[in-house]
Amino acid sequence: xxxxxxxxxxxxxxxxxxFFLCLIFSVVTGCRHEGKAISxxxxxxxxxxxxxxxxxxxxxxxxxxxxxxxxxxxxxAVFFTDKYPEDAExxxxxxxxHWLGEHRKFNLxxxxxxxxxxxRISAESFKTTLLEILKKVGxxxxxxxxxxxxxxxxxxxxxxxxxxxKPASVAFDIHLVRVSDGTLVWKGTFxxxxxxxxxxIFLISSFFKQRGRWATAKELTKEGMEKIMKTFPPSQ
Numbered sequence: 764x765x766x767x768x769x770x771x772x773x774x775x776x777x778x779x780x781x782f783f784l785c786l787i788f789s790v791v792t793g794c795r796h797e798g799k800a801i802s803x804x805x806x807x808x809x810x811x812x813x814x815x816x817x818x819x820x821x822x823x824x825x826x827x828x829x830x831x832x833x834x835x836x837x838x839x840a841v842f843f844t845d846k847y848p849e850d851a852e853x854x855x856x857x858x859x860x861h862w863l864g865e866h867r868k869f870n871l872x873x874x875x876x877x878x879x880x881x882x883r884i885s886a887e888s889f890k891t892t893l894l895e896i897l898k899k900v901g902x903x904x905x906x907x908x909x910x911x912x913x914x915x916x917x918x919x920x921x922x923x924x925x926x927x928x929k930p931a932s933v934a935f936d937i938h939l940v941r942v943s944d945g946t947l948v949w950k951g952t953f954x955x956x957x958x959x960x961x962x963x964i965f966l967i968s969s970f971f972k973q974r975g976r977w978a979t980a981k982e983l984t985k986e987g988m989e990k991i992m993k994t995f996p997p998s999q
Contacts, residue, residue, distance in 0.1 A: 798951035798991035812996055815863075816872040816904045818881050818897070820856035820912035820935075822847070833915050835936060836893055838947065842915035842934045842954060847980075851917035854981060855935050858988050859912060868998045872904050880904060894945040901942030908948070912937045919980045920957070931980040932956035933987060939996065951991030955983060 823833045825844055833844045863869060877900070884899050891899075901909045916934035932955070939949035957978055978986070 798949070798994040800949050800994060800996070801947050812907050812998060813870055814872065814904075814906040815869040815908050815910060816877045816901060816906045817856070817860065817874065817910040817912075818900065819874070819878050820852040820859075820914060822849075822852045823913050823915050835913055835915075837911060837913070837938050837940075838936075838950065840936065840952070844934075845916045845918045845932060847914075847917035848919070851980075852912070852914045855914050855917070855984055855988075856912060858981075858984055859910075859937060859992075862988055862992055866992070867995070872906060877904065894940070897940050898942055898945045901940070906942055909940045909942055910937065911940060916954075917980050917984075920977050922977065930957035931978050931983045933980055933983045935984070935987075937991070949994070949996055951995065953984075953987030953991050955987060957983060 823836065823842075823844075825831075825833055831843060832841050834841050860871075860874075863871065880903055881896075881900050884903070885896055888896050888899065897909045897911065901907075912935060914935045916932055918929070918932040920931040921929040934954040936950060936952040938947055940946070941948050
Protein backbone atom coordinates (compact mmCIF):
# COMPACT_ATOMS: atom_id res chain seq x y z
CA UNK A 764 0.00 0.00 0.00
CA UNK A 765 2.70 2.48 0.99
CA UNK A 766 4.84 1.77 -2.07
CA UNK A 767 1.80 2.36 -4.27
CA UNK A 768 1.05 5.60 -2.47
CA UNK A 769 4.67 6.72 -2.84
CA UNK A 770 4.43 6.11 -6.58
CA UNK A 771 1.24 8.18 -6.81
CA UNK A 772 2.83 11.09 -4.92
CA UNK A 773 6.04 10.84 -6.96
CA UNK A 774 4.03 10.94 -10.19
CA UNK A 775 2.12 14.03 -9.08
CA UNK A 776 5.29 15.83 -8.01
CA UNK A 777 6.96 15.10 -11.32
CA UNK A 778 3.95 16.66 -13.02
CA UNK A 779 4.25 19.74 -10.82
CA UNK A 780 0.65 19.39 -9.66
CA UNK A 781 1.11 20.09 -5.97
CA PHE A 782 -2.27 21.79 -5.82
CA PHE A 783 -3.92 18.62 -7.11
CA LEU A 784 -2.00 16.62 -4.53
CA CYS A 785 -3.66 18.71 -1.83
CA LEU A 786 -7.06 18.12 -3.35
CA ILE A 787 -6.75 14.34 -3.30
CA PHE A 788 -6.91 14.46 0.46
CA SER A 789 -10.71 14.28 0.29
CA VAL A 790 -12.44 11.00 -0.47
CA VAL A 791 -15.36 9.12 0.96
CA THR A 792 -14.51 6.33 3.33
CA GLY A 793 -16.16 4.65 6.30
CA CYS A 794 -17.56 1.54 7.87
CA ARG A 795 -20.11 -0.03 5.61
CA HIS A 796 -22.49 0.20 2.72
CA GLU A 797 -24.51 -2.61 1.25
CA GLY A 798 -27.86 -3.44 -0.26
CA LYS A 799 -28.92 -7.06 -0.20
CA ALA A 800 -31.91 -9.35 -0.56
CA ILE A 801 -32.71 -11.18 2.66
CA SER A 802 -35.71 -13.28 1.61
CA UNK A 803 -37.44 -14.05 -1.70
CA UNK A 804 -39.64 -11.13 -2.64
CA UNK A 805 -42.68 -13.12 -3.73
CA UNK A 806 -44.41 -16.19 -2.38
CA UNK A 807 -46.16 -18.89 -4.37
CA UNK A 808 -49.64 -17.69 -5.20
CA UNK A 809 -48.91 -14.15 -3.99
CA UNK A 810 -48.91 -11.07 -6.25
CA UNK A 811 -45.66 -9.69 -7.64
CA UNK A 812 -44.21 -6.37 -6.49
CA UNK A 813 -46.36 -3.64 -8.00
CA UNK A 814 -47.84 -1.45 -5.27
CA UNK A 815 -45.50 0.07 -2.71
CA UNK A 816 -45.89 2.43 0.27
CA UNK A 817 -43.13 4.42 1.96
CA UNK A 818 -43.63 5.03 5.68
CA UNK A 819 -42.20 8.44 6.70
CA UNK A 820 -38.50 8.05 7.45
CA UNK A 821 -37.61 8.58 11.11
CA UNK A 822 -34.65 9.89 13.09
CA UNK A 823 -33.39 7.54 15.78
CA UNK A 824 -31.95 9.42 18.74
CA UNK A 825 -30.26 8.00 21.86
CA UNK A 826 -32.46 7.35 24.88
CA UNK A 827 -29.77 8.89 27.08
CA UNK A 828 -28.01 12.21 26.45
CA UNK A 829 -24.49 10.78 26.76
CA UNK A 830 -25.14 7.69 24.61
CA UNK A 831 -22.91 7.35 21.55
CA UNK A 832 -24.80 4.61 19.74
CA UNK A 833 -28.36 3.84 18.66
CA UNK A 834 -30.09 0.68 17.50
CA UNK A 835 -32.33 0.04 14.50
CA UNK A 836 -35.91 -0.53 15.75
CA UNK A 837 -36.54 -3.12 13.06
CA UNK A 838 -33.38 -5.22 12.65
CA UNK A 839 -31.37 -4.32 15.78
CA ALA A 840 -28.22 -3.11 13.97
CA VAL A 841 -26.09 -0.65 15.98
CA PHE A 842 -24.83 2.71 14.65
CA PHE A 843 -22.76 5.56 16.03
CA THR A 844 -24.84 8.70 16.32
CA ASP A 845 -24.25 12.44 16.35
CA LYS A 846 -26.30 15.65 16.53
CA TYR A 847 -28.07 16.52 13.30
CA PRO A 848 -30.80 18.86 11.97
CA GLU A 849 -34.47 18.15 12.59
CA ASP A 850 -35.27 17.65 8.91
CA ALA A 851 -32.49 15.15 8.18
CA GLU A 852 -34.91 12.25 7.76
CA UNK A 853 -36.91 14.25 5.19
CA UNK A 854 -33.76 14.86 3.16
CA UNK A 855 -32.87 11.15 3.09
CA UNK A 856 -36.47 10.16 2.32
CA UNK A 857 -36.63 12.70 -0.50
CA UNK A 858 -33.46 11.31 -2.10
CA UNK A 859 -34.89 7.79 -1.84
CA UNK A 860 -38.23 8.78 -3.41
CA HIS A 861 -36.40 10.58 -6.21
CA TRP A 862 -34.32 7.45 -6.89
CA LEU A 863 -37.48 5.33 -7.12
CA GLY A 864 -39.01 7.77 -9.60
CA GLU A 865 -35.88 7.71 -11.75
CA HIS A 866 -35.18 3.95 -11.72
CA ARG A 867 -38.38 2.01 -10.94
CA LYS A 868 -41.98 2.05 -12.13
CA PHE A 869 -43.94 1.20 -9.01
CA ASN A 870 -47.47 2.22 -8.19
CA LEU A 871 -46.38 4.44 -5.30
CA UNK A 872 -49.04 5.39 -2.75
CA UNK A 873 -49.17 9.17 -2.07
CA UNK A 874 -47.03 10.02 1.01
CA UNK A 875 -49.82 12.04 2.65
CA UNK A 876 -52.15 9.03 2.67
CA UNK A 877 -49.44 6.68 3.97
CA UNK A 878 -48.48 9.13 6.72
CA UNK A 879 -52.06 9.54 7.91
CA UNK A 880 -52.80 5.82 8.07
CA UNK A 881 -49.46 5.02 9.70
CA UNK A 882 -49.98 7.62 12.45
CA ARG A 883 -53.52 6.41 13.14
CA ILE A 884 -52.64 2.72 13.32
CA SER A 885 -49.53 3.42 15.43
CA ALA A 886 -51.64 5.38 17.92
CA GLU A 887 -54.24 2.59 18.07
CA SER A 888 -51.63 -0.17 18.45
CA PHE A 889 -49.56 0.97 21.42
CA LYS A 890 -48.63 -2.56 22.57
CA THR A 891 -48.35 -4.05 19.08
CA THR A 892 -44.97 -4.92 17.54
CA LEU A 893 -43.56 -2.73 14.79
CA LEU A 894 -43.89 -5.48 12.20
CA GLU A 895 -47.56 -5.98 13.06
CA ILE A 896 -48.16 -2.25 12.70
CA LEU A 897 -46.48 -2.27 9.29
CA LYS A 898 -48.58 -5.24 8.19
CA LYS A 899 -51.76 -3.45 9.24
CA VAL A 900 -50.73 -0.29 7.41
CA GLY A 901 -49.85 -2.27 4.28
CA UNK A 902 -53.09 -4.24 4.37
CA UNK A 903 -55.21 -1.10 4.64
CA UNK A 904 -53.29 0.50 1.77
CA UNK A 905 -53.51 -2.75 -0.22
CA UNK A 906 -49.83 -2.71 -1.13
CA UNK A 907 -47.37 -5.54 -1.70
CA UNK A 908 -44.50 -4.08 0.34
CA UNK A 909 -43.80 -1.35 2.87
CA UNK A 910 -40.57 0.69 2.88
CA UNK A 911 -39.22 1.78 6.28
CA UNK A 912 -36.18 4.06 6.65
CA UNK A 913 -34.19 5.25 9.67
CA UNK A 914 -31.56 7.98 9.96
CA UNK A 915 -28.95 7.52 12.71
CA UNK A 916 -26.41 10.21 11.85
CA UNK A 917 -26.49 13.21 9.51
CA UNK A 918 -23.61 15.49 10.41
CA UNK A 919 -22.93 18.36 8.05
CA UNK A 920 -19.34 19.21 7.18
CA UNK A 921 -17.80 22.12 9.08
CA UNK A 922 -15.73 24.16 6.65
CA UNK A 923 -15.49 24.61 2.91
CA UNK A 924 -15.25 22.40 -0.15
CA UNK A 925 -11.45 22.11 -0.02
CA UNK A 926 -10.78 22.75 3.66
CA UNK A 927 -12.78 21.39 6.58
CA UNK A 928 -12.56 21.34 10.35
CA LYS A 929 -14.90 18.34 10.53
CA PRO A 930 -16.10 16.25 7.54
CA ALA A 931 -19.65 15.19 6.72
CA SER A 932 -20.84 11.92 8.25
CA VAL A 933 -24.03 10.02 7.42
CA ALA A 934 -25.64 6.76 8.58
CA PHE A 935 -29.02 5.39 7.55
CA ASP A 936 -30.71 2.17 6.54
CA ILE A 937 -33.77 1.25 4.48
CA HIS A 938 -35.92 -1.87 4.84
CA LEU A 939 -38.40 -3.52 2.51
CA VAL A 940 -41.11 -5.49 4.34
CA ARG A 941 -43.51 -7.89 2.63
CA VAL A 942 -47.02 -7.08 3.82
CA SER A 943 -48.51 -10.57 3.48
CA ASP A 944 -46.38 -12.08 6.25
CA GLY A 945 -44.21 -9.25 7.66
CA THR A 946 -40.98 -10.73 6.29
CA LEU A 947 -37.98 -8.44 5.73
CA VAL A 948 -37.07 -9.11 2.11
CA TRP A 949 -34.42 -6.45 1.41
CA LYS A 950 -32.20 -4.11 3.41
CA GLY A 951 -29.84 -1.30 2.42
CA THR A 952 -27.29 0.15 4.85
CA PHE A 953 -25.05 3.19 4.45
CA UNK A 954 -22.64 4.35 7.18
CA UNK A 955 -19.76 6.62 6.18
CA UNK A 956 -17.61 9.53 7.23
CA UNK A 957 -15.52 11.37 4.66
CA UNK A 958 -11.76 11.34 5.16
CA UNK A 959 -8.61 11.87 3.12
CA UNK A 960 -7.47 9.81 0.19
CA UNK A 961 -4.21 9.10 1.98
CA UNK A 962 -6.21 7.41 4.75
CA UNK A 963 -7.76 4.99 2.26
CA ILE A 964 -6.10 4.97 -1.16
CA PHE A 965 -8.36 2.13 -2.32
CA LEU A 966 -11.37 4.47 -2.48
CA ILE A 967 -9.83 6.63 -5.16
CA SER A 968 -12.90 6.22 -7.42
CA SER A 969 -15.03 8.00 -4.83
CA PHE A 970 -12.46 10.79 -4.69
CA PHE A 971 -12.80 11.41 -8.42
CA LYS A 972 -16.59 11.30 -8.15
CA GLN A 973 -16.48 14.06 -5.52
CA ARG A 974 -13.94 15.98 -7.68
CA GLY A 975 -11.48 16.17 -4.82
CA ARG A 976 -13.86 18.14 -2.60
CA TRP A 977 -15.15 17.61 0.89
CA ALA A 978 -18.78 16.60 0.34
CA THR A 979 -21.84 17.97 2.08
CA ALA A 980 -24.03 15.56 4.05
CA LYS A 981 -26.58 15.62 1.23
CA GLU A 982 -23.94 14.80 -1.39
CA LEU A 983 -22.69 11.95 0.77
CA THR A 984 -26.27 10.67 1.12
CA LYS A 985 -26.85 10.74 -2.64
CA GLU A 986 -23.69 8.75 -3.30
CA GLY A 987 -24.64 6.24 -0.62
CA MET A 988 -28.16 5.88 -2.02
CA GLU A 989 -26.78 5.07 -5.45
CA LYS A 990 -24.58 2.36 -3.98
CA ILE A 991 -27.11 0.54 -1.82
CA MET A 992 -30.02 0.78 -4.29
CA LYS A 993 -28.20 -1.22 -6.96
CA THR A 994 -29.79 -4.37 -5.50
CA PHE A 995 -33.25 -2.92 -4.80
CA PRO A 996 -35.92 -5.24 -6.28
CA PRO A 997 -37.30 -4.32 -9.71
CA SER A 998 -40.95 -3.45 -10.32
CA GLN A 999 -42.96 -6.31 -11.81
